[in-house]
Amino acid sequence: MAVLLDPPLWPRHGRIWGHLVSDESLAELRDFAARAGLPERGFDRDHYDIPADRYDELIALGATLVDSRELVRRLRASGLRVPARDRRRTGPRTADRPALTDPP
Numbered sequence: 105m106a107v108l109l110d111p112p113l114w115p116r117h118g119r120i121w122g123h124l125v126s127d128e129s130l131a132e133l134r135d136f137a138a139r140a141g142l143p144e145r146g147f148d149r150d151h152y153d154i155p156a157d158r159y160d161e162l163i164a165l166g167a168t169l170v171d172s173r174e175l176v177r178r179l180r181a182s183g184l185r186v187p188a189r190d191r192r193r194t195g196p197r198t199a200d201r202p203a204l205t206d207p208p
Contacts, residue, residue: 107136107167110175112156122159124152124167127178140165149186150179 112122126133
C-alpha cells in the first residue's frame with residue numbers, strides 16, 4: 105500500500121531517470137501520477153519513468169524512496185511486474201494495454 109521510487113540511475117535524453125511503482129495496484133499508481141501531474145507518456149506497463157528533478161515533489165506527495173532491489177522485490181510480490189519478454193511487444197496504447205516505450 106505504497107507508491108515507491110527507486111534512485112534515479114538511468115541516463116536518457118540528457119536527464120537521469122528512475123521508476124515510480126505501486127506495490128498495491130495500477131489504479132493506485134495512476135491516481136498518484138494524476139495528482140502529481142505526470143504525463144501519460146511516462147507510463148511503461150508497470151511503472152512510470154521519472155526524471156530526477158521531480159523526486160522531491162513526488163516524495164512530498166507521499167512516494168517512498170527505496171533502493172532498486174526493494175522496488176523490484178515489492179513490485180514482483182504485488183503481482184504487477186510485467187516480465188521483460190512482454191515489454192518488447194509493441195502496439196497501440198489502450199486502457200488495458202498501454203504502449204511500450206524504450207527505457208527512459
